[in-house]
Amino acid sequence: EAGVAQSPRYKIIEKRQSVAFWCNPISGHATLYWYQQILGQGPKLLIQFQNNGVVDDSQLPKDRFSAERLKGVDSTLKIQPAKLEDSAVYLCASSPAAFSGEQYFGPGTRLTVT
Amino acid sequence: SQQGEEDPQALSIQEGENATMNCSYKTSINNLQWYRQNSGRGLVHLILIRSNEREKHSGRLRVTLDTSKKSSSLLITASRAADTASYFCATDTGNTPLVFGKGTRLSVIA
Numbered sequence: 001e002a003g004v005a006q007s008p009r010y011k012i013i014e015k016r017q018s019v020a021f022w023c024n025p026i027s028g029h030a031t032l033y034w035y036q037q038i039l040g041q042g043p044k045l046l047i048q049f050q051n052n053g054v055v056d057d058s059q060l061p062k063d064r065f066s067a068e069r070l071k072g073v074d075s076t077l078k079i080q081p082a083k084l085e086d087s088a089v090y091l092c093a094s095s096p097a098a099f100s101g102e103q104y105f106g107p108g109t110r111l112t113v114t
Numbered sequence: 115s116q117q118g119e120e121d122p123q124a125l126s127i128q129e130g131e132n133a134t135m136n137c138s139y140k141t142s143i144n145n146l147q148w149y150r151q152n153s154g155r156g157l158v159h160l161i162l163i164r165s166n167e168r169e170k171h172s173g174r175l176r177v178t179l180d181t182s183k184k185s186s187s188l189l190i191t192a193s194r195a196a197d198t199a200s201y202f203c204a205t206d207t208g209n210t211p212l213v214f215g216k217g218t219r220l221s222v223i224a
Binding site: 004033040041042043044045048055056091093099101102103104105106107108110 | 208
């Protein structure tokens with residue numbers, strides 16, 4: 001079974017530029033999550049999708065971050081414009097069901113904003 | 115906001131020794147999970163323990179849960195260099211997303 005795929009693995013941009021991350025979850029997983037992990041911290045949920053609907057985006061900075069999951073499969077997370085404090089690893093995860101059970105994580109995208 | 119708080123923040127042991135990490139949380143939970151993260155990688159699920167369970171085993175891993183103290187512990191027996199990683203606890207209340215702690219960094223020295 002293929003795991004969660006993410007791209008790119010690394011990205012370096014200047015502040016005020018825009019960036020997009022892509023995630024392909026495990027086939028058949030209805031729930032998809034985007035997390036932000038700052039160095040030395042645990043992952044923080046940014047947004048949770050159930051199929052192509054948003055379940056929770058309470059911690060997503062909506063003035064600069066946006067995410068979509070068209071057709072309930074792949075997802076993209078965008079930051080526009082980026083700030084220095086957005087430097088972090090962005091993790092995508094998926095699970096068969098929402099709110100309980102194991103989550104399967106991708107390798108993450110390490111973003112550096114200079 | 116962080117729900118779980120792991121203790122210690124960092125732990126260094128010799129290969130073959132046991133490693134114990136603790137997690138404390140603030141509100142009542144439905145499930146508690148432990149994840150491992152190797153440097154530069156995504157998280158890997160280790161074990162899930164439900165609020166009505168007190169102890170669970172998986173290979174060299176033993177997890178306990180004390181809901182009266184709002185705490186859990188992860189024991190890794192006979193540690194190996196490959197166990198070097200960060201370990202996170204994560205909790206949910208049944209209809210809320212997982213909330214992760216800050217993690218314990220374990221170093222196993224060969």
